[in-house]
Amino acid sequence: MPQTREHILLARQVDVPNLVVFLNKCDLMSGDDEELLELVDMEIRDLLSKYEFDGDNAQIIRGSATKALEDDDGELGL
Known part of the structure; x- marks a missing residue:
């Protein structure tokens, strides 16, 4: 997850x-x-904490951008 680390x-x-x-x-x-x-969730929370964000309480949303664009009302289309 080098790109995630860079963005954080x-x-x-x-x-x-x-x-x-x-x-x-x-x-x-x-x-x-x-x-x-x-x-993956745990690793992201650790990265957030490493860079002084509140990793323990961060909102992590699971989904699918494709399903959202297709107007899918299912769980991952949000």
Whole structure:
């Protein structure tokens, strides 16, 4: 997740006070991949904390930008 790390660092450098994280492409994950999503969630929270954001309380939203663009009202289309 080098790009995620870079974005968090840049947000810190320009004094963004809070972040909301959107995990995209969750529609491509099967139901068996919940453990992988939890690991990604934990890694993102650790990165946020490392750069002095409130990683423990950060909003992390799972979804699919494609489904949202297609006006999908399902869980991942938000």
